[in-house]
Amino acid sequence: MKPIIITLFTLTILFNFTLSKQSPTIYQLLKQNGLPMGLLPKGVTNTTYDESGRFEVHLDQACNSKFENELHYDVSVSGTLTYGKINSVSGISAQDLFMWFSVKEIRVDVPSSGLIYFDVGVVHKQFSLASFDTPRECLASDMVNDKILSRKLGRHEEHLMAVL
Numbered sequence: 781m782k783p784i785i786i787t788l789f790t791l792t793i794l795f796n797f798t799l800s801k802q803s804p805t806i807y808q809l810l811k812q813n814g815l816p817m818g819l820l821p822k823g824v825t826n827t828t829y830d831e832s833g834r835f836e837v838h839l840d841q842a843c844n845s846k847f848e849n850e851l852h853y854d855v856s857v858s859g860t861l862t863y864g865k866i867n868s869v870s871g872i873s874a875q876d877l878f879m880w881f882s883v884k885e886i887r888v889d890v891p892s893s894g895l896i897y898f899d900v901g902v903v904h905k906q907f908s909l910a911s912f913d914t915p916r917e918c919l920a921s922d923m924v925n926d927k928i929l930s931r932k933l934g935r936h937e938e939h940l941m942a943v944l
Contacts, residue, residue: 803829806837807915814864815888816896816909821845821853821918833861843918847911850875851883852921864888874898874905 806827807817826838836858844852857871865887872883881900888896888909896912898905 803827806835809835809861813861814891815861815866815886816912818912818914818916819866819886820857820915822915823918829861835859835861839918842921844921845916845918847916848907849905852880853918859886864891874900876900876905 804812806820806824806829809829810817810819820837821839821843823839823843824837825840827835828837829835836856839853839855839857842852842854844850852873852875854871857869859866859869865885867885869883869885872886873880874883875881881902883898884901885899886896887899891909894909895906896909898907
């Protein structure tokens, strides 16, 4: 009888240890790095993350979410996560005046300022940090009907997506 109890006890400890070693969610990673969890919408299905901070998340479908402005999320969103910042962002676009701008970087300089900045190549847009406190629902988006315009700006290439 004692060997069974010891075996069950050992298995319970191993099971709990395994659960505690599970990888954090992307929302937890954002929070641990001083960024709001709502930068990504609800519905992330798969996350990869490495020690350099490089991450990639997948959504079931491309979608749009409304904040102060509208954000578009591709099926795949990636970037490099450091404290207070996401560099090399891919898969997020911000709408302003009926035009879509690819987001290059997201950062929180001073958390007490209540502001978060989105670098869209030409300018930095600022939003209320509180708008991104929790992940939002995201409505399916059909980007097939959108027209992508491309133009050269000096040494940088900007992609502008104008909704038809």
